Amino acid sequence: MKVGVLGATGYAGQELVRLLKRHEEVGDLYLASSSVAGEDYESVYPHWSGQRVGILQDENVPDLDVLFCALPHGLTAARTSAFLARNIKVIDLGADFRLNSAQVYEEWYKVKHPASELLKDAVYGLPELYREQIRGQSLIANPGCYPTATLLALVPLLRHNLLQTNYLIIDAKSGVSGAGRGGGLGTHYAEVNENFKAYGVGNHRHTPEIEQELSRAAKVPLTVNFTPHLVPMTRGMLVTIYAAVQPGIQEEDLRECWKEQYEREEFVHVLPLGAWPQTKFASGSNNAFLQLTVDQRTGNVIIVATIDNLMKGAAGQAIQNMNLAMGYPESQGISGTALWP
Amino acid sequence: MKVGVLGATGYAGQELVRLLKRHEEVGDLYLASSSVAGEDYESVYPHWSGQRVGILQDENVPDLDVLFCALPHGLTAARTSAFLARNIKVIDLGADFRLNSAQVYEEWYKVKHPASELLKDAVYGLPELYREQIRGQSLIANPGCYPTATLLALVPLLRHNLLQTNYLIIDAKSGVSGAGRGGGLGTHYAEVNENFKAYGVGNHRHTPEIEQELSRAAKVPLTVNFTPHLVPMTRGMLVTIYAAVQPGIQEEDLRECWKEQYEREEFVHVLPLGAWPQTKFASGSNNAFLQLTVDQRTGNVIIVATIDNLMKGAAGQAIQNMNLAMGYPESQGISGTALWP
Amino acid sequence: MKVGVLGATGYAGQELVRLLKRHEEVGDLYLASSSVAGEDYESVYPHWSGQRVGILQDENVPDLDVLFCALPHGLTAARTSAFLARNIKVIDLGADFRLNSAQVYEEWYKVKHPASELLKDAVYGLPELYREQIRGQSLIANPGCYPTATLLALVPLLRHNLLQTNYLIIDAKSGVSGAGRGGGLGTHYAEVNENFKAYGVGNHRHTPEIEQELSRAAKVPLTVNFTPHLVPMTRGMLVTIYAAVQPGIQEEDLRECWKEQYEREEFVHVLPLGAWPQTKFASGSNNAFLQLTVDQRTGNVIIVATIDNLMKGAAGQAIQNMNLAMGYPESQGISGTALWP
Amino acid sequence: MKVGVLGATGYAGQELVRLLKRHEEVGDLYLASSSVAGEDYESVYPHWSGQRVGILQDENVPDLDVLFCALPHGLTAARTSAFLARNIKVIDLGADFRLNSAQVYEEWYKVKHPASELLKDAVYGLPELYREQIRGQSLIANPGCYPTATLLALVPLLRHNLLQTNYLIIDAKSGVSGAGRGGGLGTHYAEVNENFKAYGVGNHRHTPEIEQELSRAAKVPLTVNFTPHLVPMTRGMLVTIYAAVQPGIQEEDLRECWKEQYEREEFVHVLPLGAWPQTKFASGSNNAFLQLTVDQRTGNVIIVATIDNLMKGAAGQAIQNMNLAMGYPESQGISGTALWP
CATH class of the missing domain: 3.40.50.720 (NAD(P)-binding Rossmann-like Domain)
Known part of the structure; x- marks a missing residue:
């Protein structure tokens, strides 16, 4: 090839x-x-x-x-x-x-x-959610890094109508490599190191991509608040998501939904109860890690998802799409665990 | 003395x-x-x-x-x-x-x-919000770091009834010094560096302190979702807050409320439009920086506040309280700007 | 197996x-x-x-x-x-x-x-220098990380008598993972981050290992000054070496010696003129990178070598030794380039 | 003024x-x-x-x-x-x-x-070494950061003829702020973080400045090997120096020489035996810290000195020079201890 x-x-x-x-x-x-x-x-x-x-x-x-x-x-x-x-x-x-x-x-x-x-x-190339549409395809849109982490967490829950759709908060954090290799003050070591900030508040371009795919899953148009932040690290991405659960839905229902969706997946892992994702769990690998809890006091679910922004958030997922498009084993060339530490 | x-x-x-x-x-x-x-x-x-x-x-x-x-x-x-x-x-x-x-x-x-x-x-020692109660006092509870950043942002807005109180999200991020000098894996350099994680999800002890003071400001009991995260940096704290604004309230109303509250304050600064807080703005100083925007699509306000967790979030504020308690000029010994870079 | x-x-x-x-x-x-x-x-x-x-x-x-x-x-x-x-x-x-x-x-x-x-x-398991002795062996001493980087740089030059042996300075720098997973103040994030220090000055235990192997190469007993430093990063090791060249020896002679030694090696790379090693070049890989220059004003050579302390400096080299001991292709399971960035 | x-x-x-x-x-x-x-x-x-x-x-x-x-x-x-x-x-x-x-x-x-x-x-503005010449002066050359750390360590020892002058190695390490605020790949966060490298090997422009002042102290022309390195941190500078001691000179003689030179100085501190300088000791302050040991096996002294490159290595020392030039107390406006952690 x-x-x-x-x-x-x-x-x-x-x-x-x-x-x-x-x-x-x-x-x-x-x-x-x-x-x-x-x-x-x-x-x-x-x-x-x-x-x-x-x-x-x-x-x-x-x-x-x-x-x-x-x-x-x-x-x-x-x-x-x-x-x-x-x-x-x-x-x-x-x-x-x-x-x-x-x-x-x-x-x-x-x-x-x-x-x-x-x-x-064009097909939206998020294999765990649209695998059959990707197979054999000729034009594949590889998802953005923030949407990948967000959609892996939310799409199954919205497809099964487990969450309310009117108040979705996605507070996202990324390492600096997501900004690319271009220079300037925004990526200068001395301005990024020992520093943390929000950016693109209210106007980041991954917003419509997230909303499109969440609306498709929920079968209703919805909007979100999406706020990215820059973390003083090179690789890695973590999203913290807040949503109201549908009446009567319990934490266990949400976890069960995830498990059904992902239990046969090589790259997406629902962590055991009490273990929360860290960006380093995914670093250098194509893996994603998920966890959630329902806060009984507020009735909201808090979801955390992590990926490596350059792997599952970019190049790794692109290879995964190539494998599907060409008929190779889906994980060929991208298997493996994070580099630790 | x-x-x-x-x-x-x-x-x-x-x-x-x-x-x-x-x-x-x-x-x-x-x-x-x-x-x-x-x-x-x-x-x-x-x-x-x-x-x-x-x-x-x-x-x-x-x-x-x-x-x-x-x-x-x-x-x-x-x-x-x-x-x-x-x-x-x-x-x-x-x-x-x-x-x-x-x-x-x-x-x-x-x-x-x-x-x-x-x-x-005991008086709750957040001088910009409770100055008169602190003067001359003998028992002062110095606020937690997360509550300090959160309350400076939210209390004025809730006192003036500008926000709805039923869906308050506080997504908080702190440097490692907040964990203290004790050792263990949780603060081991190789486990923290190039890593980002949530912790204490749904059960962090600063939650009731935040809720107490927000309820007092809003004059109704309220609950919040508070999620702290660990940033791979030593000093600094930033909170990103999401809330629904009251019907008819505009972004300008919120900014005006902040300005009235803080325009004569030495340590709390509402940034100019378009400038968003970075933790490094406060590093080594007793300063706090605030910014907000109202997302017209969702009707929610997004607020970002930053402080140095060891200064305004701990020792600096404690000196400020001492000055008030003893009748000295409030900023004595704690004036000054961040160390940059 | x-x-x-x-x-x-x-x-x-x-x-x-x-x-x-x-x-x-x-x-x-x-x-x-x-x-x-x-x-x-x-x-x-x-x-x-x-x-x-x-x-x-x-x-x-x-x-x-x-x-x-x-x-x-x-x-x-x-x-x-x-x-x-x-x-x-x-x-x-x-x-x-x-x-x-x-x-x-x-x-x-x-x-x-x-x-x-x-x-x-026991055989000293540094394959590029002692390959034939390692094949089929049953007891292999995997070299220390500092010695690995140092010996790859110096042994060929000493074997060919290109350097004087009475004034060898090895100024070494390592990431924190070399200190292991044990906790304590010495690896506490807030004490290591934004900090740089020497440690074990004059008494680090890798000193005799380096001296033993350099003496063996030079065929005379020699001593070195070896000073390790702790770099605020997780992985990576770099050594800067100073030595006086033998009379009449030119920079090109030293480079030629390296090239002869390493031109068929998969893991050891002499960089092109003007390109100096960075620890990140090796990070996550079993590779080593070398460069040198002779300072005409002082007559000394300055050598820089880098490896990943956990790979070529520990686990990667150990697998390389296993492959030699068992008769497998030497690079099996450890091929590949650094993770960048 | x-x-x-x-x-x-x-x-x-x-x-x-x-x-x-x-x-x-x-x-x-x-x-x-x-x-x-x-x-x-x-x-x-x-x-x-x-x-x-x-x-x-x-x-x-x-x-x-x-x-x-x-x-x-x-x-x-x-x-x-x-x-x-x-x-x-x-x-x-x-x-x-x-x-x-x-x-x-x-x-x-x-x-x-x-x-x-x-x-x-012009007078060379290193107050601890040339104080009397600086007083009242109108044209002051503020020393480079690397020279400041190096000269504080070596000048007293060379003035007293305690070191040999034919083999001086200065292995120096600096944080990124020393490279200035200009952008480009060399200061890009993702290329500096988790990375360590030498630069300017054999040709850094601080070399002649160091040699000029050391020659003046030793009263003989001498050359040095000076190799700077870039540390993944924002502030701080540390130099590790190797030299042969004169026959008969002991470690205690060297320490005594330093103590005599610096015991009345506010900004230069000889650390107690066994405590080695860390860049963070000086961070945000105008302080310098020194330590040394004589390696009995090689007869060489190993010296470590640290300063904050932007304070004692630049702006702090410049204010110190202004105070001397104008007749103010020398430490006015620049007293104080490092920010820790």
Whole structure:
């Protein structure tokens, strides 16, 4: 199988390279970078020294079986139909194909959608929730990191009508690698270290993606409060979710729902009672961890979910989607446990 | 003035020493430690080398004007009436005098209150909210760190009936110094670094303290969901609060309420529109920073507040209370801006 | 193949478990812990949830092909001859079999060696330097982390007599995981974070191990100054080495010597000119990275080497030794590049 | 007294502002920035909110008593004679006046010195070593951070001829704030965190400054190996120094020499036997901490010194120099102990 990566020197791109190099079905790798085409991958990333990753290509995409697009939103959508016409399966780690509605896209991203006619063909690539729709697909929208953690926690509970939908709070926390490799004060070590802050309060672009998928699960349109925060750490993501449970529903009903959904899943783990997720449980792996409790005093459920933002939140899930699209075992190349400590 | 500290080698105790050493009204210092009495302070904390802090005493308290108790809950309450009888003002950084109700204390702390008869004499030492009650007082309950940040944000808004009281979410994040100097896996560097987690979900002991003070402000009993998290940093605390606004109330009304409350305060700062609090803004200072936005889509307000957990959340506020109790200028010894970066 | 680990819940032990679980030749795993025998591995380390690692055993070792001992020095040496008599190959990650001389061991470790008669049978397990001696061996002393990084850099240069031996400075820096999972102030997050210090100055126990192997390479007895430091990070180790070059020797001679030694090695990489090692290059991998320059003004060479202290510095190298001892491909189960970022 | 700062929004500049705002002799502050002139200081640094620091000025310097220049090398030297002609005392935190020789400056900084005629008038502003020369001076070169830590440790020992001068190794480690507020990959959180590296190996520009002052102390020209490293922390600096002691000299002689030099100093502390410096001992303070041991096996002394790179290594020492130049008590505005933890 020939596989390519556009944006191969970003953090998600480099993580894809790491995973693809150890995937047994992957032969030739086409790695492209618009900014450093022509340079040796090892000079960009010396930790690859001696591994013969090769020279970075420009974005003239050759014939491939699968192409991963790890580019900022808007940059590849316009070229996607050409890729599809050449029978190249496209897995987009950007935002262009995640929203069903070009209008919602334009509201939140402030640009016209470059290929709205393709939206109906794209599948939302969250395998544990939409596995059958992903198999064999040619255009897969890899979910955002925050939506992945949030949807794994909430979608089963909403599908079974266990939660009220009018007051959903998603308080999210991410490591800095989620901001990408671009510099500036926002990622300067001395401004991030020993510091914690909220950002994008009330206007983060993962909001409509979360709302779309939660509304689909609940079969009613709903809105959420989604507040991301920046944690002084490199990798990892944790979401704390607050919702009111439906009358008569107990903590055990919620846990049972999760267990039914996930008991045969390799990557999603409901922790034993009393064990709460930590981001480090997932670090370097494609795993997700879930826990919840119902506060009897307020009648609300408190849910915590964690993933590695670059793995299950980006590159790992993208490989999982590739495996489904190509008919390989779903966990090929992405099995394994977190690096600890 | 003669001042003493019980628990002078814990993190809050050492911070008190730092502040008291530079306070112009403080003469002799009595510093006690149950675990290392007899040792030189400089051998416990070599960064004090050459500063002649002196030998740590046992807990036989001499005659003093003010005694700070920085001990775990339950350890000094039984001795407090004796201190008061000797005309020693007591500022308790522990939890023993924060709750008005001995019964609530016993529910959450699982021990009988050691001196419930004193509860009616204790004042809750949050100067920006209860300044007049604190002046000249002899028994001051220094608030918890999480309650301080939360109450500064919410009390004015609830006093003016601007928020609904039936769905209050307090998602809180703290640096590790809040856990104290005791060791164990929970504070082991390799288990905390590059990690983020929730803890005490649904049962943290600052919950009843928050509820007591919010109920008092709202003049109705209310409950909250309070979830603390551990941030991989040493100092700092940030709370993100979600609430429904009362019908007809706008974002500007909320900001106006804050400004009226705090415009003459030295330590509490409402940030300009668009600037959101970061824990580092407060680090090493007694300052608090506030910001909010009303999400038009959900009708909820999102509030962020930050303090330094060891300063405004502990030792700094304790000095502020001492100044009020003794009639000194309120900011003496605790003025100043954060250490940056 | 049946494999066991004594000390399976320490950091090196857990890393062994991670590597053994993905090693294709490893069947049954015997995992022992003296402190938490009887507990489920997943309750000690919840990131293993759902992976069925099993119950921790006591130290009654069953029949095995290979036993890894990841215990403090002195705890298994006394039992080693019994293991060997049962045809169990022993790979000791502790210090008991690293020094050839029981007398030197006793000087530095302050205890009598528990099994000095076995010292002559043990091989020093640094595969890139002693590969042929390790093949098929039954008792392998896995090198210390600091010695591994130091010896990879210096042994080839001393074997070829390129450096003077009378002034060797090894200034070493390690992440906190090297201190193990034990608690206490020395590993407390708030005392380590935003802090950097030297420790064990002039008396660290890796000194004689380094001197033994460097003397062997130089064929003269030599001493070194070895100073370890603690870096506020979890994983990683870097050594900066200073030495005077022999008269007439140029920088290029030193690089050439390294290249000859390592050009066919999978795990040891001499970086291109101008690229200097960073600990993160090795993090999570079994790789080592080297660089040097000769300062024309002083005539000294400055060498920098980095490894992951838990991989090439402990568990990864131990698996490499197992592969050599058992006749498997040397890199089986330990290939791969660092986790970045 | 009217005081100004050029470069008031860099890290050293902001630290100067913090110190000047609490200095009792300082009245009006002129704060200039070439990049953000016209902006409110509080909008650049929101932690100053409510403190009325004022609007940032352009670089048209008004009449002042003292001007601090916290600019990159080369930017203010050309204007210095004009400042001096206006009776403005100049304290330069940059490198332009630290080297006595314009030729050495040009070798290391690769530009012609902009005002070599002033070099003879500048005094090297390390008060504990050159106090009398600094008093009343008008042009003070504030030392580099690495030189400050190194010279405090070595100058007294070399002045008394206790060390050999032919093999001096200075292995230095700094927090990230030393790199300034400029962005880029080199200070990106995800590339610095959980990482440790050497940089500027063999060619760092603090080398000639160190050599100049050590040669002056030893009264012979000497060279050193100076290797800086980047520590994943924000503040702090530690140097580990290796040297051969002169024949017959004992550890106690070296300690005695330090004690004589520093026993009356407020800011330099020789730690008690067995206590080794940690960067956190100095963090946020103007203090320096020293310790040493002589390794009997190699005959070398190992010295460790620590300072806060932004305080004693930059802004704190600059204020100390201002106090000496103006005749104020030397520690005014910069007393105090580290922030701990």
